């Protein structure tokens with residue numbers, strides 16, 4: 001099933017647009033992955049200015065293809081992320097953070113901004129875990145296949161295990177995240193965990209996906225689009241078109257729990273969400289301590305709808 005991306009304006013100072021594939025009416029999650037935003041590439045490197053806002057019940061993962069973003073949060077983290085690195089923030093009981101992209105003047109080489117932001121739902125037993133932040137700058141990166149003149153495909157493991165390489169990223173349910181780069185005109189076969197469902201999101205270039213067990217035969221994925229595969233297949237074949245191409249592979253054991261996502265919060269009940277909203281808007285320091293950044297201010301939670309929110 002192909003999920004077409006839709007444009008969404010973020011609540012930022014500059015009205016940045018992202019392409020979102022998850023959540024979608026027809027697909028809520030892939031394993032615990034429950035939110036996929038693709039941004040750029042754009043020369044608008046000052047475009048990502050997101051003031052302090054809260055999260056609960058999830059992890060956020062920021063992955064950069066190009067550019068640089070500075071992250072600050074309410075547990076004291078200050079971290080610049082560069083391409084090839086992962087920022088993983090575990091919200092658990094509650095955290096607040098802000099993000100600002102850096103210009104080439106501030107961070108040499110950051111001429112374009114090209115990023116993916118992902119959310120990972122926490123399972124019930126971890127939903128109240130203490131907030132945490134980790135910066136992974138040494139993720140497993142390896143050659144998937146060689147051709148006559150060198151590597152034709154490489155993988156960087158963001159989370160979980162892929163082809164025997166394990167990322168040290170802290171996760172709370174069985175899942176994988178892998179960035180795969182395939183040289184123009186090349187075809188590679190990759191293994192899949194048949195107990196996992198998977199999504200392939202095209203970040204750049206052209207990729208055709210084959211997985212006969214899922215009925216896919218050289219199916220083109222549009223840029224920012226996500227091809228979803230139910231659990232079952234144990235391999236897939238990727239063929240790059242005339243450009244070097246980048247695809248993000250997300251997978252996981254079907255989550256098996258209903259979740260309630262509203263604004264920046266994940267809970268299980270209306271009460272979970274209403275409480276988090278109220279405590280953020282009241283600036284309750286025991287849950288969402290304040291922190292300094294260059295952006296200033298904070299994004300208030302909107303009004304709750306006039307209906308009972310239910311986990312789905």
Ligand code: MN
Nearest residue numbers: 053055060097
């Ligand atoms: Mn956020």
